[in-house]
Amino acid sequence: MNNSHLHSTLELLGWSDFFADQVQPTEAELLPRRVASVHRARIEAIDVTGPVKLELPANANTADYAVGDWVLADPRSGMLVNRLDRKTVFQRRSEGGRGQQLVAANIDTLLIVTSCNADFNTERLERYLIMANQAGSNPVIVLTKADTADDVGLFQAQAEALQRDLPVVALNGRSADASSCLSPWCGVGQTVALVGSSGVGKSTLVNTLTGLGSGSAQKTGTVREYDAQGRHTTTARSLHAIPGGGWVIDTPGIRTLHVSDVTDGIDMLFSDITELAPLCRFRDCTHSHEPGCLVQAAVRSGALAADRLERWRSLAAENRDRTPVISGPRGNKIVRKREY
Numbered sequence: 019m020n021n022s023h024l025h026s027t028l029e030l031l032g033w034s035d036f037f038a039d040q041v042q043p044t045e046a047e048l049l050p051r052r053v054a055s056v057h058r059a060r061i062e063a064i065d066v067t068g069p070v071k072l073e074l075p076a077n078a079n080t081a082d083y084a085v086g087d088w089v090l091a092d093p094r095s096g097m098l099v100n101r102l103d104r105k106t107v108f109q110r111r112s113e114g115g116r117g118q119q120l121v122a123a124n125i126d127t128l129l130i131v132t133s134c135n136a137d138f139n140t141e142r143l144e145r146y147l148i149m150a151n152q153a154g155s156n157p158v159i160v161l162t163k164a165d166t167a168d169d170v171g172l173f174q175a176q177a178e179a180l181q182r183d184l185p186v187v188a189l190n191g192r193s194a195d196a197s198s199c200l201s202p203w204c205g206v207g208q209t210v211a212l213v214g215s216s217g218v219g220k221s222t223l224v225n226t227l228t229g230l231g232s233g234s235a236q237k238t239g240t241v242r243e244y245d246a247q248g249r250h251t252t253t254a255r256s257l258h259a260i261p262g263g264g265w266v267i268d269t270p271g272i273r274t275l276h277v278s279d280v281t282d283g284i285d286m287l288f289s290d291i292t293e294l295a296p297l298c299r300f301r302d303c304t305h306s307h308e309p310g311c312l313v314q315a316a317v318r319s320g321a322l323a324a325d326r327l328e329r330w331r332s333l334a335a336e337n338r339d340r341t342p343v344i345s346g347p348r349g350n351k352i353v354r355k356r357e358y
């Protein structure tokens with residue numbers, strides 16, 4: 019088989035050098051496949067031909083795989099052999115608070131959806147931004163229902179102020195134009211995912227993006243299916259093709275927005291604050307009362323909004339409280355490192 023041809027077509031599915039470089043010479047015979055949906059007992063995958071069967075080894079736990087993952091499969095048996103490292107990964111604290119649950123992987127852009135009405139909430143958007151930053155995906159704020167708002171510019175300006183260089187798009191999710199508004203992030207091989215509260219128009223947008231139309235049976239949000247015992251299982255997220263060449267993952271799994279173990283994500287959101295911190299007189303400055311505090315100086319000069327500093331403070335504190343610490347060999351506290 020001509021490998022270079024195989025790889026150029028795989029790029030349509032989001033394959034890139036990042037993944038190709040991980041394939042060992044001994045694995046050259048194996049076939050790359052992308053995980054399209056994860057169920058309790060099986061995983062659906064796609065390759066350039068469309069849906070393909072993926073057999074799981076007897077000891078495999080489907081919870082170790084996420085929609086968007088790249089895996090290598092045996093060409094004869096279709097058996098999953100190896101999962102490739104992830105470029106980006108979304109996880110959430112699982113019910114009961116123990117361990118992390120995978121939500122989706124290898125998402126290039128997170129579309130954070132809110133509407134131009136009472137749903138618009140700075141603090142909630144900040145939590146989504148932290149999540150995107152932490153996962154390594156580029157966030158984009160999507161303001162839906164722009165057709166119903168009197169002053170879209172007001173929402174737009176508030177959203178843009180949340181993070182440096184944050185793209186903000188206002189649109190009507192029911193109009194076909196919405197696809198062209200989002201096309202910069204939905205090109206060939208690009209993967210996007212949508213998050214946002216119920217009712218903001220995520221399903222509408224997925225339908226518009228995928229060209230399925232609002233009358234279609236395609237209902238994202240809560241995809242349910244029955245397992246063999248007839249129990250309700252929320253299977254959630256799957257990968258849908260966008261006609262322009264990209265992929266969209268609907269992610270109803272992202273609901274609770276506790277911040278925990280997301281220091282990098284917070285630092286990126288509040289880069290205006292975190293960049294000043296090293297310039298404060300004291301290395302452990304809390305930016306509240308210390309002399310020589312550049313952050314407080316920025317508030318005084320009007321360069322930094324006082325309520326923004328307050329939100330940074332409370333999010334950072336919540337993150338500290340919720341981040342698990344493991345005791346090191348000599349009782350040193352070790353903050354758990356990010357694992358992909």
Ligand SMILES: Nc1nc2c(ncn2[C@@H]2O[C@H](COP(=O)(O)OP(=O)(O)OP(=O)(O)O)[C@@H](O)[C@H]2O)c(=O)[nH]1
Pocket residue numbers: 162163164165166189190191192214215216217218219220221222223238239240
């Ligand atoms: N006017 C207008 N209505 C919209 C727009 N986007 C969505 N809607 C409407 O808002 C309602 C909710 O949209 P959904 O797409 O179901 O919202 P959702 O975010 O998927 O909600 P969940 O499935 O509960 O998560 C529907 O009646 C849509 O037709 C928009 O841009 N403009």
Ligand SMILES: [Zn+2]
Pocket residue numbers: 295298299303304305306308310311312313314
């Ligand atoms: Zn300071």
